[in-house]
Amino acid sequence: MHRFDDPKYRFDFDLIMEMSEKCKNWGKWGDDDEWGTINYVGDAERKAAAQLVNKGKVFSLGLNFDDQGPQSGLFGGRWNPIHTMLATGTDAVAGKQVVPGKKHPNQYADDAVNLPLQCGTQWDALAHVFNQGKMWNGYDAMMVGSKGAEKNAIHKMRDKMVGRGVLLDIARWAGVASLEDGTAIDADDLDQCAKDQGVEIKQGDFVIYRTGHMERCLAEGEWGGYAGGNAPGVSFHTCEWMYEKKIAAICADTWGCEVIPNETDDVFQPWHWIVIPMTGITMGEIFYLKDLAADCAEDRVYEFMFVAPPLPITRAVGSPINPQAIK
Numbered sequence: 001m002h003r004f005d006d007p008k009y010r011f012d013f014d015l016i017m018e019m020s021e022k023c024k025n026w027g028k029w030g031d032d033d034e035w036g037t038i039n040y041v042g043d044a045e046r047k048a049a050a051q052l053v054n055k056g057k058v059f060s061l062g063l064n065f066d067d068q069g070p071q072s073g074l075f076g077g078r079w080n081p082i083h084t085m086l087a088t089g090t091d092a093v094a095g096k097q098v099v100p101g102k103k104h105p106n107q108y109a110d111d112a113v114n115l116p117l118q119c120g121t122q123w124d125a126l127a128h129v130f131n132q133g134k135m136w137n138g139y140d141a142m143m144v145g146s147k148g149a150e151k152n153a154i155h156k157m158r159d160k161m162v163g164r165g166v167l168l169d170i171a172r173w174a175g176v177a178s179l180e181d182g183t184a185i186d187a188d189d190l191d192q193c194a195k196d197q198g199v200e201i202k203q204g205d206f207v208i209y210r211t212g213h214m215e216r217c218l219a220e221g222e223w224g225g226y227a228g229g230n231a232p233g234v235s236f237h238t239c240e241w242m243y244e245k246k247i248a249a250i251c252a253d254t255w256g257c258e259v260i261p262n263e264t265d266d267v268f269q270p271w272h273w274i275v276i277p278m279t280g281i282t283m284g285e286i287f288y289l290k291d292l293a294a295d296c297a298e299d300r301v302y303e304f305m306f307v308a309p310p311l312p313i314t315r316a317v318g319s320p321i322n323p324q325a326i327k
Helices: 013-022 036-040 043-050 089-093 170-174 187-197 213-220 236-245 270-279 290-299
Strands: 058-060 082-087 110-114 122-124 162-169 183-185 206-210 249-252 282-285 303-307 318-320 324-326
Touching (some): 013 236, 013 270, 043 162, 043 303, 058 290, 162 170, 162 187, 162 290, 187 236, 213 290, 270 282
Parallel strands (some): 206 249
Antiparallel strands (some): 082 110, 122 282, 162 303, 303 324
16 A cells, blocks of 8 residues: 555556556447446356355445435535425324325325435446546447436446455455545555455456445544545556456445545546546445444455445436345
């Protein structure tokens, strides 16, 4: 691991362009593909993942969606969910739920929610990030307009997010409760953590790594800059690792997966520029990993069946999820 400002790891825009070509998967699954590296997960991989269920224990990896969430206005104008009751028990008891033509009123509750699709635990769709005006598989960024994404939208993944999950508990491996903001995780760290945990990263895996950042905020009772601010995360220099390992997806307990501040002054979130639009990796963010990590540390089993379907919101570029790890 290293600090974001370590001169040895600083880079400029030229490296971003170089890595864009080096880690490019466009056309690998055909010119009309909209699934990216999820193509690495087939029937055989899903059947094998189901065989990992031994205890029958289920872990939710999602935050509750409520007004206590992490959004503080630091990034993109996102807000925490607004939950509104449309009908209540008070209405029911007061006899206000009258149906025309019926002698007795109904009794029920009903509600609604208003939320940005990426305000909590969520998937970034392949239409979420562009590189030089292009998104995954070379589709023009202009295909994401006011009505949403005509290509690479999240609803295309409605039946794809099931497979073998692997937890890399980087924080516990490093001997800390939480990595400090600005700490960059290297490819060697990912490999060594996997080795020390006795787990192998395989083609088609959903790789989930824990920094402890979310748990630090929850313990302090204050989100601070969690959503949009500085954070620990993977280094830009892990782009080749993501590409070469042929993983299906990458997920983390931070708001943006990569280290913030970035290791360059030229662009914001340069790692996103590569892994989503060029490599085709779907990204999961704001994952709650405390309970799963504790169980994995106890039984030393870091692989599990992973199930995390997005809401099939037509043409959306992201989706809230409640991911499940089943051991």
